[in-house]
Amino acid sequence: MIVCGDDGLAHRLAAELRGVYGEQVTLVVPPTGPRVRPPVVGRARAASAALLDRVGAAVGGRFPVTAAGVVAGDGAGERVVEAGEPTEAVLAEAGVDRATALALVYDDDETNIRAALTARRLNPRLRLVLRLYNRRLGQHIEDLLDQASALATGADGTGGPHGPDAGDATTVVLSDADTAAPALAATALTGTSKVVQTDGLLLRAVERHPPAPGQVADPGLATLALLSSTSNDPAGADSSDESGEHGPRLLPDAAAVRAATGRATIVLEQVSYSGPQLPTARTGVPLASLFSRRLRWTLAGLAACVVALAVALMVATDDHPLHATYITLLNLFAINEPAVRASVGEQVLQLLSGLVGLLMLPVLLAAVLEGLGTFRTASALRKPPRGLSGHVVLLGLGKIGTRVLTRLRELHIPVVCVEADPEARGMATARRLRVPVVLGDVTQEGVLEAAKIHRASALLALTSVDTTNLEAVLYGRSLRSRLRVVLRLYDDDFATAVYRTLRAAHPDALTRSRSVSHLAAPAFASAMLGRQILGAIPVERRVLLFAALEVDGQPQLEGRTVADAFRPGAWRVLALDTDAAGRRRAGDQGPTGGGTGGVPSGLVWDLPDTYVLKSGDRVILAATRRGLAELLGRGGSAPAR
Known part of the structure; x- marks a missing residue:
């Protein structure tokens, strides 16, 4: 297996392949420089070794880690190749012609596509996994690479991708944003990342306590596991009883579930949302939003004056209502004959109608200008509506934040976004979904208040800066101590320290720390x-x-x-x-x-x-x-x- 990348995802992926599946891994990473965040890469590499140590300890030994960075043990190891770009020479040095699979997880789509085209030419039977944010482009690239593999190897059953000797020479395009978005959205909704998304459904694993005597436990969609009998933590995160009769049992049968009295279970159920919802997106401009409230009241007052003048003229002249209204409108627009020979009442009404007409001209002009301005700003960002509560405040509209925003709105969860960059990637998505957005630096006072954080149910801090996410969470907790918070943190040690401190300071509030690469x-x-x-x-x-x-x-x-x-x-x-x-x-x-x-x-x-x-x-x-x-x-x- 060959893994090429320039961030923490590459190291976590290599650790997963080597430590869990026992694969031989060649890791291609750029030299230590400005493109690689040393805390992320260093912690991920340390996590890789720690993960491998735990796996080795489980089978009675430990995998030695050499000083050169090559992990060797029982046939499984890692070879590190440092290169700035995955050129043809670099891929050849990594052994792409003999590899089973190649993962290209650079943060730049163009780099991944260029390397994938080169690798497919060097090894048509290679299984490719690409990290692309553009899903539509990814589908076209996937079809193109699969077609190139079929033409290069033949598809007649004698060595083509569907033949007996070819292996699985497929192309899979994934997005770390799409993969992590369901877990992040579910964490904000249910407080857990134990979720899986399939066929448009969002499913979660829920702990069910042992039923009382005489009660029947709800199995949900399926019973996934029996928790440890010694586990007191609701999430089972701190349980160390993993083996033997009292350890967790994954995928038990019905007999085991019936026999395991007094043990909590993990069942699968569908995630749904029944809280307050924002108005659904509408394609047009609502009529009520064309004019301001003050202008609408002014127009209503002038209309009432016109009706009163028409009624007064009808009473004074004993005229038909339609004809009296017609004469009033002529006087209003100053296109009627002067009432020189008419009665005094008609003359007074004509003067009053002319005065009302003069007052109506600026009001009509203001209505036209305001209506044009409303149409011009119909695609502008919305502001949080008054009285909004129980919503989710989403900080950051980058790659991850945009995907999480889309997922939350698919679940009809009300969201208010906070973004400092007016040209951020997710601003167009927020306009299309008509989601309220507060523009401003979250570290500045008043920004979170504008997002109505004091009435929100959860805060998702998903920017790419750890300190910004932490500052936003701390400030949000100062405004609402029981606020549910989810932080996106890169560094594992930093995330652990933050999580423990927040849990100790706010034991009654839910705190979660998530890494996109880990998910x-x-x-x-x-x-x-x-x-x-x-x-x-x-x-x-x-x-x-x-x-x-x-x-x-x-x-x-x-x-x-x-x-x-x-x-x-x-x-x-x-x-x-x-x-x-x-x-x-x-x-x-x-x-x-x-x-x-x-x-x-x-x-x-x-x-x-x-x-x-x-x-x-x-x-x-x-x-x-x-x-x-x-x-x-x-x-x-x-x-x-």
Whole structure:
């Protein structure tokens, strides 16, 4: 495996491949310089060694780390190549012609695309994983690289990408922003990052306490794990009882769940939001917003004067109401004949109508100018509405903040954004979604107050500067001590210190510290291993993976019923993706249930145990890392390492 990058994601990805899956890794990083943040890279590299040490300790030994930065042990290691750009010579030195997979996780899309085109030419059978922010461009690049691989290797079954000897020469385009956004959004909503996103749904793992005698526990969509019997922490984060009968049991069967009395469970359920919502986005300009409130009252007063003059003229002349109104309007616009020979009452009414007409001219001019200005600023940023409460304050509209904003609005959660740069990447998205935005430096007094932080439910500090995020959180907590906060922090040690201090100072408020590279690394690693990972959920000190898998070619799944395909502690089929299966097998009968009604688009969650998994089905399953490696045949020795 080759990993090329210029930030902490590359080091975390290399640690994931080496420490979890036992892969041989070559890491290509630029020399230490201004492009690499030393605290991030240093901590990530230290985290890689620490992770490997824990894995080695679990099997009775420790992997030695050499002074040259090459980690060696039982066939698994890391070779570091320092290079500023992933040129053809650098890729050749890294061994791209002999590699199984290549991950290009530079922060610049153009650098990743250029290197991917070069690597595909050097090795058509190489599995490519690209980090691209532009999703539309990524889809085109993915199709282009796959087509180039098919033409270079042939697709006749004798060595092409679909032949028996080719391997999985696919291209997967991922975005760290898209991968981390669901977890960050769910943290603001539910206070946990134990979430997975699939088919437009946001699912979360929730701890359920042991039911009281005589009560039946709610299994949710599925029971994922039994927590340690000695775990007192609601999230299980501090439990050290990981082995034996009292340790956490992942993917237990029904008998194990019934027998585990007095132990909390982790169940899967769908995330929903039922709080206050902002008005949905509208395409046009509301009529009430064309004119200010003062101007509307002025126009209403002048209209009342016109009606009063018309009624007075009708009473004075005993005229028809329509004709009296017509004469009043003529007098109002000074186009009627002077009432020289009329009665005194008519003359007075004509003078009053002329006076009202003079007063109406500037009002009409102001209405026209204000209406034009409203149309001109229809696409301008909105301000937080009065009375808003229970919303989420999102700090930073960069790559990560933009994706999180989109996800929050898809869940219909009210959001107020704070951004210092009026030309930030996410400003156009905020205008399109009609989300209120406060322009200003969050470190300046009054900016968070303008975002109504004192009535907000959560604060997401997602800028790229750790100190700015920390300052915003501290100031927000000073205004509201029970505010739920989520910080984006790069440095692991700094994040740990901040988290512990905030929890100690505000024990009743929820505090979470998140790293985008830490959230995204498992998905990139799984894509390099040739599978699509939807998400990962931590259970105490272990991890459950959620993957979308094709049944075709999987002997542990194909031709088996859902009950027979379930292996406790290793993997479990959760749902059937009828959207993919129904298009490939037109007219084929699929399972019913879950409110899907046959084979429409969506996921069928309540699969019957007797349903037989057929070739062409695409399933959503939960698995341990070792179980998924065994299921997909990633080398018999990988779980042992």
